[in-house]
Amino acid sequence: MISDERNAPLAGFTVVEHAEGVAASYAGRMMAVMGATVIKVEPPGKGAALRRAEPLLTQEPAASALFHYLNVGKRFVTCDVESADGRRLLGELMARAELLIDDTPVARRAALQLEPEVVGARHPQLVFLSVLPFGAAGAHADYRAYELNVFHAGGEGYLMPNGLTLETFPDRPPLKIYGHFAELIGGTSAVCAGVSALLVRDEVGGQFVDVSVQDANISVGCFAIQRLGDGVLENRHGRSFKYGGVLECCDGYVGVLTLEQRQWEGLVKLMDDPAWALDPALRDPLERSRRGAEINQGLRAWAKTQRVNDVVRRGQALSVPLAKYNEPADILESEQSKARGVFAPLDLPAFGAVPAFTAAFQFNGEALALTWAVAEPGADNEAIWCGWLGHETAELEQWGRHGAV
């Protein structure tokens, strides 16, 4: 837990999150865990559709692990932005916030008075962080897309899988990375942009920041573009490491990758200097590259006789880059995770305190905290609409009767 709240770098900032999708919700999450007050605006009633998205913690009522992960530490208000009252309330939130996260499709923004020009004119100090699959401008701006689509739009989809998975199933379609990888990349990119805009807000005022999940994925996949410039169009069949990669041990899988000579030599030693690996020709990295299939044969036969934890421990002692393909249980129970404090207790309805992942980084040696778990849609209506914005409880009740909140 953070002992000094000043280590949470976004403390003091208020963010309004009007978002349905994973990318924008993740941007809000990361701002919340870094200390910002993030107010999530959902439609009245059942709230965001993501509340019922897989993977589920409970079936009835459907409680989404994904939603809990993405929305930890936020405040929850409801507001029907289709109504005039709802739009006015959203405007009041924007007037008090430093940053708005919005993923309303471009074609719907005019009806909700969420066009960048309108928002900019009404709230000149507000950073409007737009997070959309293909961005807010361009021929594809209104294209519909889910995780699988943006993953393939970013280029990495075409290049997956490689190595053992591809060798095992060479004729299957390209493979996606688990979960919402592409959208979380989009959300991370959005935070970079949003924080950058906050950095210059005192000097230039608010501004519109257009973040595209596709752009973000092309950026992290820039390797393929550089290779194209070198005259090579990469595909999944030609991208495998020539040797190493996923190895099946007798009790699980490890990954190994030796880019440097000393790492290869360490690997040979780890295998107890087998005769095939001591071939003097294999000291040459180019020869190893040429004879990758033969090396893999030897590596894989050896790995089958090894236990995962043992081979990782001994290999790392020899500076051989090796890692276990960890299951969630391994990660939660590992001494490394415990020492780093990357899981913090989160109170979940029906489960009590559950260890939840915080973030992949620490400030001044302290893991980040998770302030509170997801609440029901509108759980903070009273606190935000009345306590923070100064409306009367009677107004809140009236909006409730009209369906505006």
Place this chain on the structure above:
Amino acid sequence: MPPLRGVRVADFTLHAAGPFCAHMLALLGAECIKIETAGRLDIFRKPHPVYGRMGAATFDQVTSNKLSVQLNLKQPRGVELAKRLVAVSDIVAESFRPGVMDRLGLNYEALKAVKPDIVMVSVSASGQTGPERGYAGYAPLFGAAGGLGTLTGYEDGPPTEIRHVMDHSTGLTAAMAVLAAYLRKKRTGAGQHVDVAAREVACGFIGDALLQFAATGVTPRRTGNDAPQIAPHNVYPCAGDEAWVSIVVATEDEWRAFAKALQRPEWLTDARFASAQTRRTHRRELDNEISAWTRGRSREAVTRILQAVGVAAFPSYTAQDIVDDPHLNGRGTIKNMVGPDGESRKVVGPPWRFSRTPAKLERWTPKLGEHNQYVFGELLGLSADEIEELVASQVIY
């Protein structure tokens, strides 16, 4: 003017993850000075035979917009110069194995002594603390240790390597964190040390699965391209060699539009496809039917037909598709740059559009030590004779 114009980064990073972090800062306008030595080149400046080729890997892209200086940190005077550079910088980025900066006398405490408000980001495989802090690693191993590679794969197959996107997503995450720390420094005057662990970045991509397991004890499994509640949800073959299109039909409205677009009204009364759940059960039959339709059409035609009725479809883009795409060229996602030998080449520009403070890709990859004179002469105030002597002594090396 880009948001980080006027911010200087002393960039000690190597390989891919750390340099990508500094690359993001450079795109945002920071003056990013990459510190290298001919004594031990960044492995990404060197050929990579394990990839089966002799060219450098991502070096050119992630070093674009940066300046390059040579500094031999094995010499005490090299370390002293590094400290002088930090003293005139705002951010330090490094990605050595934990312990190396300590040994060099360049850890956070030492750098804070020369620049009290310095913001420092350290990027490593497992973080600066913990029993496995010294573990060596590369992208696929971060994905393995963090569980992302374990959950990626076909349900009847092995776990799968996550490639350089794992490195770069680590760098992107590091950029996010160090930007937040720099914002705090700007407001409070206090620096921070940001410790980023690549394997934890991989954990962040499976945060939902980790939470599900922690709460319910149910171990998530590899599911290929399938989604738990959605079908169709797959990648389908199109006309041409290795031409694929991704299609996702997530709602009942989309399902009706999809059946109509494929001219298959009978699907709407077929009990196998009556609900998302039954479509999921019969997804392989559905996939076969859809493949038969897509196989005779181009990726672009399938995308056009389905997007016109509000169904999410998009080609599986190759790098060539990306650089040729008018949407991406129009957004500046892809840019033309002139390389060191005068050749024009396509590169990836900044992934954000700021209305008032646009990020920019202005400069191609520097040659090793290209900016020695500017940094050691102009910034640090060394005379030409001093620089010459430091070069001769292999301090600037």
